[in-house]
Amino acid sequence: MSGPTVPQDRDGRPSRELHRYDRQMLLPGFGADGQRRLLRSTALILGCGALGTVAADLLARAGIGHLVIIDRDFVELGNLQRQVLFDERDAAEALPKAEAAKRKIACINSQVRVSAIVDDLNHTNIAEYAAGADVLVDGLDNFETRYLANDFAVKHAVPYVYGAAVGTAGMSYAILPHTRNGHAPWETATTGSRATPCFRCLFEQAPPPGESPTCDTVGVLGAASAIIANFQVAESLKILTGHFDRVSPTMLNIDLWSNTMTQLKVSQVREHGDCPCCKRHDFEFLDGKAGSSAAALCGRDAVQLRHRQHQGELNLDEIAQRLSRFGAVVSNGFMLRAEIRDNGKPYELTLFADGRAIVKGTGEPSEARGVYARYVGS
Numbered sequence: 001m002s003g004p005t006v007p008q009d010r011d012g013r014p015s016r017e018l019h020r021y022d023r024q025m026l027l028p029g030f031g032a033d034g035q036r037r038l039l040r041s042t043a044l045i046l047g048c049g050a051l052g053t054v055a056a057d058l059l060a061r062a063g064i065g066h067l068v069i070i071d072r073d074f075v076e077l078g079n080l081q082r083q084v085l086f087d088e089r090d091a092a093e094a095l096p097k098a099e100a101a102k103r104k105i106a107c108i109n110s111q112v113r114v115s116a117i118v119d120d121l122n123h124t125n126i127a128e129y130a131a132g133a134d135v136l137v138d139g140l141d142n143f144e145t146r147y148l149a150n151d152f153a154v155k156h157a158v159p160y161v162y163g164a165a166v167g168t169a170g171m172s173y174a175i176l177p178h179t180r181n182g183h184a185p186w187e188t189a190t191t192g193s194r195a196t197p198c199f200r201c202l203f204e205q206a207p208p209p210g211e212s213p214t215c216d217t218v219g220v221l222g223a224a225s226a227i228i229a230n231f232q233v234a235e236s237l238k239i240l241t242g243h244f245d246r247v248s249p250t251m252l253n254i255d256l257w258s259n260t261m262t263q264l265k266v267s268q269v270r271e272h273g274d275c276p277c278c279k280r281h282d283f284e285f286l287d288g289k290a291g292s293s294a295a296a297l298c299g300r301d302a303v304q305l306r307h308r309q310h311q312g313e314l315n316l317d318e319i320a321q322r323l324s325r326f327g328a329v330v331s332n333g334f335m336l337r338a339e340i341r342d343n344g345k346p347y348e349l350t351l352f353a354d355g356r357a358i359v360k361g362t363g364e365p366s367e368a369r370g371v372y373a374r375y376v377g378s
């Protein structure tokens with residue numbers, strides 16, 4: 001038996017896929033061709049917090065073909081002030097953010113394929129997760145992982161759209177990497193190369209710990225992170241539809257509380273510097289020569305630990321049983337959370353099956369390592 005014939009577009013997809021994007025296809029230079037191109041595209045969302053949720057939401061609504069969302073964290077009530085894809089039920093269930101985002105996007109645009117990855121991005125897994133990505137969208141909260149993403153972007157000629165927001169301000173900048181052979185589509189445009197300085201050209205060194213403001217110390221305005229993520233999405237849409245000549249060559253800097261908006265000219269930065277990444281091709285973060293396995297988490301009194309030597313999956317049920325002697329323990333299949341009082345001090349230990357842990361109750365990596373070693377063992 002055959003059903004009614006569904007009209008198809010050039011790619012053999014049902015044409016109703018395009019009708020929902022009518023308002024977008026009317027935009028100059030976008031059209032049905034731009035929409036089809038978007039439907040075939042993949043974006044990697046690096047971190048699904050204040051920036052990542054807004055970016056994933058808008059890209060899904062715009063009709064991207066495939067979203068890969070990677071995030072190491074789970075939803076908490078305090079996230080809902082700015083992280084638009086989550087709700088109170090997600091927080092009550094302590095769902096991993098990537099999974100919660102996938103569920104919500106399925107209700108928004110079921111035609112978008114979403115790959116939810118609950119993991120910490122590092123030099124051993126970025127090649128796997130970023131394989132096939134047409135753009136990397138930055139929703140990260142630390143310099144180290146940004147350097148890693150930038151190394152990957154430059155080495156593999158993938159555009160990387162940087163974004164950061166803290167307090168009432170934020171920055172964004174779209175990177176179209178200079179490649180070794182100069183053959184990337186943005187380098188061979190008839191109007192001349194549109195390649196830009198990379199993230200490392202602009203920030204050669206990370207600021208020393210404790211010297212830059214974090215969500216923890218100064219808070220974050222939801223409108224500030226949202227406006228930065230909106231800018232990132234606009235740049236990503238230009239990239240994914242091949243409009244490289246439209247990509248902003250400047251770095252946007254906005255403060256919504258002091259009403260300032262500046263566009264920094266950065267095009268000369270690469271020529272005048274000696275960038276280890278895009279000039280010397282020394283990818284030290286990607287090669288694992290730089291980086292650490294313990295990091296304080298932005299916005300929380302917590303430290304994440306990762307044990308590089310760990311192999312295989314942890315038996316969470318067994319550990320839950322052991323830890324139940326010390327306090328309340330919940331386990332939901334994705335992770336285990338235990339309340340622990342160590343030497344009179346309360347901690348909350350969250351443990352994932354891959355051995356990764358978040359120790360809440362301290363911002364000190366060494367103290368967190370101690371709690372992990374005492375109650376989980378390493």
Ligand SMILES: [Zn+2]
Nearest residue numbers: 198201275278
């Ligand atoms: Zn560079």
